[in-house]
Amino acid sequence: MPEVDGKPKDRSKRILTGAQAIVEATEQAMERHPEVFLLGEGAQDPKGIFGTTTGLLERFGPQRVMEMPLAENAFTGMAIGAALMGQRPLVVHQRVEFSLLAMEQLLNNAAKMHYVSGGKHRVPLVIRVVVGRGWGQGPAHSQSLESLFSAVPGLKVVLPSNAADLKGLLLGAIEDDNPVVFIEHRWTHYATGHVPPGYAPLPLDGPRRLREGGDVTVVASSYMTLEALQAANALANQGIGVDLFDLRVARPLQLAEILASVARTGRLLTVDLGSSSFGLGAEIVARAASETFDSLKAAPRRLGLPDHPTPSSRALAEVFYIRSPQIGAAICDLVGAKPELRGQLEEELQAGRDDLPLDIPHPSFKGPF
Amino acid sequence: MPEVDGKPKDRSKRILTGAQAIVEATEQAMERHPEVFLLGEGAQDPKGIFGTTTGLLERFGPQRVMEMPLAENAFTGMAIGAALMGQRPLVVHQRVEFSLLAMEQLLNNAAKMHYVSGGKHRVPLVIRVVVGRGWGQGPAHSQSLESLFSAVPGLKVVLPSNAADLKGLLLGAIEDDNPVVFIEHRWTHYATGHVPPGYAPLPLDGPRRLREGGDVTVVASSYMTLEALQAANALANQGIGVDLFDLRVARPLQLAEILASVARTGRLLTVDLGSSSFGLGAEIVARAASETFDSLKAAPRRLGLPDHPTPSSRALAEVFYIRSPQIGAAICDLVGAKPELRGQLEEELQAGRDDLPLDIPHPSFKGPF
């Protein structure tokens, strides 16, 4: 379970940052599976792609930690071809936007090869895409494109929220025989958490309940889970029970447990990392509306990015991103909480943040990034 | 209004095929606006890109009907650059899949330039993408990617269903100062309808009600509108009133009229051209669930393609595509019609089709296409 603010309760457990968890997963997978290799622009770079590839070149050499030219389309196809031959490539893009140049390869060749071949071909491929945010990255370096990938049958799409999942799900993605788009929010690289040391791949088996509660079902993904958890914790103190799910896997979407929860609570809020419109929340709400219709007590709600590109200026980012106070407020609305409570909660959640700049994840961090 | 089976009621009106309507729109726009030019692979081809560019080269010459090398990414960027300088390019892709190679240009440069420039730049660009179907086109030549484009703020997405709209909305798209993805289903090229002869651009202003009815709201797009209309007509004979909307514009999504209809009927069915999951229907249903919650009488439903790539074999296509009998049946379920009625309706709708092969739009048509 993610620890908000990185304050683990049990200090005997091992704490890593998300970035360290990724390094550890990659290291262990490469050690265990000679077919696993890493490739990408900057795979060998001295800063280790935000610290997520640090030490791998030294350990495994340039044949297995391959630096790529700026040729996203061709090297994605190359990875697919290698996967068809039984290798297990791990591609990394420092920004999800660079993968747009490889959409044809991903959507046609990676996603469909298994299907078209009637199950004969396999594409055990992982594409790590880093989703930027903050420090004025702006319109072409901080999109969150999970809904694009999630619309493609044949791809799997994973959105880890915490260090343990970054490790476990990355191992699970590497062991999976399908092409997996592994979406890493930059801020989950910084967040710390307990990470078990061993080789323990987690299957890509869908959402995890992070908190139990009877009043409202909340589904968040990736970094937004941390914001939602903060809101849920504060609400619990007020006696409002949030059944909080970390979505984890957006495709194939496994909603059984979430729908069962909605059937119980009658209330649903989704919190998307990317845009609200045409986002993951649309699919989840549509499914809930169709499949738990009779149990719904209130209109389901979605939170997510507004319907415009990401502006660079921090003044505009201020109203762009969803944070825990808004999540808390939306939940209050959903459960029909008293206005005083809503106001108080928003204030409380905001209070812990007033000294944090909006555009960086942690005050000790100095740009650029 | 589209004429199902191409049987217009008023024989005095002028009847064109969808393809002819596109030619006429292009011709009129090029005549009126010297900034309009056509570019694409096959723009000059002797078959006229499924008959949609026939005669244009002869009329306007190779400077304005530009043949392109196989360079989708660069020529899309070229079109965007020309649009930034006040030209009005009309790009055509014979299959929507080819545009996947240009996703970076479309999503970053075309969609965001106006926003990023604070409104100074304009990208008056139309991208015609043809959506294939039938005749075993298979997995990489018959996808329907409208939900990908519709997820992108800054793009407009148009899905015409009939000859009059193919002409009017294409003119409207050309006159629009934004990048417009104009999605043409192959079978709408064949369908005939009344087309007014003059230069009359239709604004990209959202859905059109095609039939009024009080029992259920149905929203379809592109070719699926024709299937839905067939079902709605049959249902009307049975006393079931369908409020049928042709979506027309998937982005920006203008749902006011549809939501008002749902508030009235309490029942909603969406019929997507592409996949049901993560499709346009998800967004529409989610909006309806949030905004018309108190009026809903039954769980909203979505129809659309199943969650797998398009198989080539006609035996597999048989269960892949949604047709009027299934739409009729879904509506019966929604309104709680008697099982006999449902069965009778399905039979009636199927009867008109039994002699039509599934994989071609019209029996007189001979492949390949």
Added chain:
Amino acid sequence: MKTDLISLEGSDLSTEDLLRLYRNLLRVRLIEEAIAARYSAQEMRCPVHLSVGQEAAAVGACDPLTREDRIVSTHRCHGHYLAKGGDLTRMIAEIHGRATGCCGGRGGSMHLFDDDAGVVASVPIVGSSVPLGLGIALAFQQQGLPHVAVAFFGDGAVEEGALHESANLAVVHQLPLVFFLENNLYSVYTPLQDRQPERPLARFASAHELPVEEADGNDVLAVRRATAVAVERARQGEGPTLVAVNTYRWREHCGPAYDDHLGYRPEGELAKWQAACPVARFEKALTEAGLLSKEHQESFAAACAAEIETAFRVALQAPFPRPESATDHVYA
């Protein structure tokens, strides 16, 4: 193009080798002609891109390959698939959309593959399979195997960015990959000169320091020779090569017919290329060298015809895939 006799000199091939090449050429031709002849029956309900006229490229390129070597192909893949040893019955069944097809009917004519024969994938998006070829070659390199990958593509693909990115990558990583370019002068209806500057097409390779072997694409021996050099280089760990050959598509881009009446190709061009027929020229050379008798030739043709007849009969009798199976194999 050349219409003269194909010279058998300088080839170190045995009579058996030469006759194998001839048989393979003839077989591809007859299969494609049979598809053309039967297409109007509308049982093959998928697009077909025939390679009639281009047989020597496919056959000459695949002849130096071992079974373990792999190829990737394009929309125009019939010839490559057959020349590499792909199963005819499964190909014809695939084009008929049958469960017994090489993709179980899921791919149709543009997605032919055969794992046993080393045909990894055919892909209908132009240029899209070339990067797959890189990956196959990379896997060979990583696995320490002495095998070679061949990526087939047409003159149109040279305009795609993917091809240039691939050439650069292959050279930088010295991948055991042969880029095999069949220049048939057209992309659908558009001639080369409307799409690319005038220059020897193979020159694009110099941008990437990619070595080049050129050959007359209608001379199966010349193609074989050029490819063998490239394959040997790759096998020895000396990296990729571009093999560039000129050839010509006789029939329409997609479909069974001749379409010269559309006027997109200069009058007489087709006739000239037909005079350079890769099958007839080689047949004549073998005949004049006394290696191929009329009877021999006729027995080859008859054997092919019988094989083809059977393949079509079997395909037409084969079951369609069960509709419910459409949802299988979305995920492994």
Added chain:
Amino acid sequence: MKTDLISLEGSDLSTEDLLRLYRNLLRVRLIEEAIAARYSAQEMRCPVHLSVGQEAAAVGACDPLTREDRIVSTHRCHGHYLAKGGDLTRMIAEIHGRATGCCGGRGGSMHLFDDDAGVVASVPIVGSSVPLGLGIALAFQQQGLPHVAVAFFGDGAVEEGALHESANLAVVHQLPLVFFLENNLYSVYTPLQDRQPERPLARFASAHELPVEEADGNDVLAVRRATAVAVERARQGEGPTLVAVNTYRWREHCGPAYDDHLGYRPEGELAKWQAACPVARFEKALTEAGLLSKEHQESFAAACAAEIETAFRVALQAPFPRPESATDHVYA
């Protein structure tokens, strides 16, 4: 690289021209150094890619252009923007995220543009602005205007398919476009030899029959000469040219610091390139030719410093965009 004096001979430039070039070089340098110096105050909260060391490329390339000529640039766009005449105050405001920035704070440092100056767009996706340059050139051609477009890009962009597609398209349509390649030997931390085969980088142009002009990228006169040839060719309707120059980035790829301690560049390489400083070399040449006095130089520098001081002060006092305005201008 060359470290010798820049020769003023053979240039038909007046003293005024030469001093303008010098002033522009110095100005770009001082502006970039000012950004570096102030970046740690964390008021510029967006990535910055400084072009310190590469000033002669930007200045030499833009000098032969008219105001009506247009350029497109990359993530490393400050120099190009300034050299083409982009407004300094609006640039500094943009980097500070202010409403008065050239994009109203929406783009940040990687999206600089200035319609009045002919800077159409800067785009942070590598290779992505080159196709925009094609379109600008095409518009000039279609509108019958005698203007020229210049697309700036780095050595990394040469690996992108978009660049090859663009080169082909520009040649086929004889577009009035200058491809301007600044080879600074690195893409982020990765040296050229890990990404491309060894060969003169400009050779990629031969794949597309794109004519080439090469120049020492740290010699503003050489760059100017080479670009002028290309621009004139384009203006005369004779199509596109590649101008390829070698130069060097002094500071880190992104951000204000020096990062040589990371060890990704050979020891001493930076020092050698610093010895070939495009500003100092030109300054020395002008001084030795008696065209630039110490006082003159100092007054230039002081004027720049004052301009920069003002630009930062104005930027820091400028309002941020109103939060509610974030939803404006999604559609025209």
